[in-house]
Amino acid sequence: MRTTGRSKSRPALVVLTTLALAAAVVVADVPNAPPAHAAPFVEAVENVGADCTFPSLPAAASNSRLPDPFRRADGTRITTKADWRCQREQTKRLMEQYVYGQKPAKPASVSGSVTSSRITVNVSQNGRSTSFSANVSLPSGTGPFPAVVVYGGFGADTATIRSSGAAVISFDPYAVGKEGTGRANKQGAFYDIYGSNSQTGLLMAWAWGVSRIIDVIETSGGSILKADATGVTGCSRFGKGAIVAGAFDQRIALTMPIESGTAGVPIFRGIAGEGAQSLSSAYGEQPWFGDAFGSYTGNPNNLPVDTHQLVGLVAPRGLFIMDNPHIANLGPRSASVAALGGAEIYKALGAGGNITYWSDVADGSHCANRSEWRTPLQQNIQKFLLGSGSSQGQMRISSRAAGSLSQWADWTTPVLTDGPTPTPTATATATPTVTPTPTPTVTPTATPTATPTVTPTPTPTPTPTSAPGGCTATVSLNSWNGGFVATIKVTAGSSALNGWTTTVTLPGGAAVTNAWSSVNSGTNGTVRFANAPWNGSVGAGQSTEFGFQGTGNGQGLTATCA
Known part of the structure; x- marks a missing residue:
């Protein structure tokens, strides 16, 4: 069942009722989509809220529910779309402080070159310098072309990307932040500039590398690649990298993480309950997280942020999250909750049609090229990179791993007005209605249950x-x-x-x-x-x-x- 249009007064919390049939899929169009010509919503700079100032940021405090993404540090809630610029900056700084480590601003000197087969990046800052490169594969036709940065050659189907009219930039994240190192001896181009003992984790270092690639494309003259039409994708650990890159650079038009698991899309507060990779395991496996996150691996309820807000940092730009409901270790149920929570931010900004979450897949192999994703991949590239499509975002959540936002959120979504004058009270608006087939049952207190055939046993x-x-x-x-x-x-x-x-x-x-x-x-x-x-x-x-x-x-x- 699909729902369209706007409800005048409905709770903002999404409730999913999981069917006992393993084949059942939750399907919903996401409402309030902007017109096609408004995409891709990219900004001209990496971070438009850099000038925002705050007397204080929300402090760590125990809360088993997902933090309210619309609440300021002083307890008031934003009321206009213009308010989101600094509210987004507040969230960004919290993510840096508690989760991923700081992403430094653009270095003093970034130079390089773009050819039809390669991008070179040279960086200098405070007497230190480094360089790295990425391979380029162009589609057929005449440029300049939009491009998708593919982490490690391991993300969305590159053949489909190129046949859709976008170039592929093969980015080696290990050149920027190497795995297999201790936290006090981090290595790679990022740490050449900011020091091997930097408290910034690999995921943010990799995001910094993607931003420097975009810097070089911007100054290349635009005859080969378009600077304002860049996407990013990756799977598994590279899916973690992709969502962080898209969240922390507003010049990225389309973000496409795949099966990202812990440290990526799934909510921190939920992964333990479904047998996903633990926070302590992910923190210890590689220095993906920032060093400060080590204090919260055993008590994520104390974090003042969670990943529904990471998803919201991408808004209102294009976001296509691909997930695997067959592997509990990836935290797909918690990922669906993050997507539903993030979709509320998209909806409040009037861009609900710009987010898709898709875990409705039959094949459980990790990081496989799936036929189910081919068409939405083409549609997202057309809409956000080529500017020639108007497809609407969907929540295609498999009942094998369907999360319930109402179980985790006790806030409602405000109606953000276009004008600068705030209203006294935030009012709930329509939620992307997620209706399982064949029995559309929405029960406010329902808690989804896993299908009988999939029971994670860590x-x-x-x-x-x-x-x-x-x-x-x-x-x-x-x-x-x-x-x-x-x-x-x-x-x-x-x-x-x-x-x-x-x-x-x-x-x-x-x-x-x-x-x-x-x-x-x-x-x-x-x-x-x-x-x-x-x-x-x-x-x-x-x-x-x-x-x-x-x-x-x-x-x-x-x-x-x-």
Whole structure:
């Protein structure tokens, strides 16, 4: 069932009722879309609210509900669309302070070049300099072209991007912020400028790198690539990077994170309840988060922000979130809540049609190119990068992992007026109505339940095993009926590792279907996983992680490292 139009007075909280049928999908058009000619809503500068000042910012305080994205530090709520500029800046600064670390402003000197095959970036600041580059692949036709920055070549289908008329910029985030390093010894182009002990995490460092690419495109003359029509995408850890990049640079017209998991789209307050990767695991796996987030991995309720506000930082620009309801470790239920909460910000700004969340997919493989996403990908590129489409955003939430915003939010969405005069009281407006098929049931106190076939079962106490060679392998498991995801931490002993191999013995009937951050040999029985090109070097006492998805029952699998 689809809903359109505007309700004059409805609660702003979305309530989802999950059907028992695994195939059921929540589908809703998001109302209040602006006319097509208003897209892509990009700004001329990286951050339009940089001049906003605040007597104080909201302090950390225990709150099990999602913070009100429309509330100022003094307790008042914004009332006009113009108010959003500084309200957005307040949220941005909170995200920097508590979650990702500071994103510095544009450095004193950014230069480089753009050709039909490559972008070079040179940066200087305070006597320090660095450089990095990215490959370019143009579509057919005559430029200048819009472009999508693809993290690590691992994001939305690049063939579809190019056939839709946009160039692909292959961005190596590890050149800007390297994984596998300690927090006091961060490496890469960002840390060349701001120091190896910077408290800014990798996700924000990668976002800084994307912004510097846009800087160079802006000064390149515009004969090859358009500076005001840039998108960004990535999957898994690169999906985390994509949503952060889009949130912190208002020149990005279209943001497309895929299966981002913890530290990406899913709400921090919800992931523990669905067996997703824990905050402490994500914080320790790699320095993705800023250093300050370590104080909140065990108590996210104390954070004055959550990721529905990260989603809102992208508003009103184009946002297409792609998710996987089949892997609980990715936190898809919590991601749907973040998307629904962020959609309220879009709606308040009159841009509800500019956000899409899509977890209605049949294939559970991690980071697969899915046929279900091809058409909306084309539509988003047309609308936000080419300016030739008018498709409306949708909430296509699989009932396998359907979250309820009303369970997490106790605030309503104000009607933000166009004029500068504030109104005394905020009034709720229409919510993107999310109606499961075939029985449209909306119950204010409903709590979604998982389908019988998908029950995340995290293994609470992983057991490390070791082998000669000075390293250990620790296994963590998330299982459901018929499948599982294994995350394996490889930790070096007293000596550094220069390459490693982990041998995994699978239970009978179990098989590997997909692996990441490793190169596997075999799919069942005894399977060997070697390091990927970027995570073979592990310092003494340091760790790196890889993972794989499997079919069957993964309980009892063992791993040794050499």
